[in-house]
Amino acid sequence: MTTWLTDEERVAWVRLAAVLELLPGVLDTQLRRDADLSHFEYFVLAMLSEAPERTLRMTSLAARTNATLPRLSHVVRRLEDRGLVRRFPCPQDGRATNAQLTESGWATVEAAAPGHVANVRHQVIDALDAEQVRQLAGITEAILGRIDPDGVVMAPQRN
Amino acid sequence: MTTWLTDEERVAWVRLAAVLELLPGVLDTQLRRDADLSHFEYFVLAMLSEAPERTLRMTSLAARTNATLPRLSHVVRRLEDRGLVRRFPCPQDGRATNAQLTESGWATVEAAAPGHVANVRHQVIDALDAEQVRQLAGITEAILGRIDPDGVVMAPQRN
DNA sequence: GCCTGTTGGTTGAAGCTACAAGTAAGACCG
DNA sequence: CGGTCTTACTTGTAGCTTCAACCAACAGGC
Numbered sequence: 001m002t003t004w005l006t007d008e009e010r011v012a013w014v015r016l017a018a019v020l021e022l023l024p025g026v027l028d029t030q031l032r033r034d035a036d037l038s039h040f041e042y043f044v045l046a047m048l049s050e051a052p053e054r055t056l057r058m059t060s061l062a063a064r065t066n067a068t069l070p071r072l073s074h075v076v077r078r079l080e081d082r083g084l085v086r087r088f089p090c091p092q093d094g095r096a097t098n099a100q101l102t103e104s105g106w107a108t109v110e111a112a113a114p115g116h117v118a119n120v121r122h123q124v125i126d127a128l129d130a131e132q133v134r135q136l137a138g139i140t141e142a143i144l145g146r147i148d149p150d151g152v153v154m155a156p157q158r159n
Numbered sequence: 160m161t162t163w164l165t166d167e168e169r170v171a172w173v174r175l176a177a178v179l180e181l182l183p184g185v186l187d188t189q190l191r192r193d194a195d196l197s198h199f200e201y202f203v204l205a206m207l208s209e210a211p212e213r214t215l216r217m218t219s220l221a222a223r224t225n226a227t228l229p230r231l232s233h234v235v236r237r238l239e240d241r242g243l244v245r246r247f248p249c250p251q252d253g254r255a256t257n258a259q260l261t262e263s264g265w266a267t268v269e270a271a272a273p274g275h276v277a278n279v280r281h282q283v284i285d286a287l288d289a290e291q292v293r294q295l296a297g298i299t300e301a302i303l304g305r306i307d308p309d310g311v312v313m314a315p316q317r318n
Numbered sequence: 319g320c321c322t323g324t325t326g327g328t329t330g331a332a333g334c335t336a337c338a339a340g341t342a343a344g345a346c347c348g
Numbered sequence: 349c350g351g352t353c354t355t356a357c358t359t360g361t362a363g364c365t366t367c368a369a370c371c372a373a374c375a376g377g378c
Contacts, residue, residue, distance in 0.1 A: 008292055012284075015296060015299035020182060020183055023302070026306045070368095074328090075364085090326095095327070095373045096373095097326075124172065124175070124305070127304060132301065134171075139291050139298070142291065143286050229337075232357065233335080233358090254342070254343045254344065254357070255343095
């Protein structure tokens, strides 16, 4: 037996689905235009820029960016070809690879960040009042509790 | 000058970004497994199933599904290859193409819908209380006001 | 030291989306 | 009518993601 959605639930879902469909494109377009990066590439560089030594192991980087390992491997290879990232084997574990932000990569993130933040603010945050921002944090936390039960994304990052 | 995000804003944004990254995959996986459809393909079939005569012009269908025309053209061709949709030139306008759901396509949507709705309910709606569902409708409405100013998605569909 | 299994990562092929270009029909105008 | 513009699609190509192998390095038992 199927429990259908009530009118209120349906409205909320249809709109959320529309946001899911449209927002990534809006974010990608600005970053692609201003920094020649996809949102995911930007996020990879941003995670590296916040890490100690600007270095992370591929597995750890994949966890923080919600990526599969193959996806990350392809993306980092392309970023490496562009000179934004450097890869080298991990001294402690011969299986592991470290990815490190280069000077050029750091400069790229620094240059891209203000525009990206301004875009997020303009498209999302400024559309909401302070109360809604708090509500959004609660709602997304609840949803992530379902779709990311291990808390890979939200967990206090170790390593 | 850049206005950075406050802590509350940053938390809300990071979580929303995570939902944006993870939720589409969760929805796709279930539909792919149970009905061999992507979420977008399912949505195309669903829009057709609700239209009069189960028929829509490509342009109208593209608007309802938030797709570019090239993307829709490719997807409908694949659905046509699978016998779920039929295309024929519009009698009123020689430039236009009508897409119509076949019997097989209708059966496919009917079969897929309950599982999909159950998945949406399980992953999203049931994670929230009634108050949060209302809040989510308001929040997504506000965001769509920014990223979809023409209301293409939300407008009462004409035609 | 081997064997087995696990972990960490890379690679190649397949499929989907976006962008750019092209086609064809309608609309407007003299 | 002829010319030009717009609309409605389709098609081809490039780039990214996914999936399925694959390989190398570690770890534990014997």
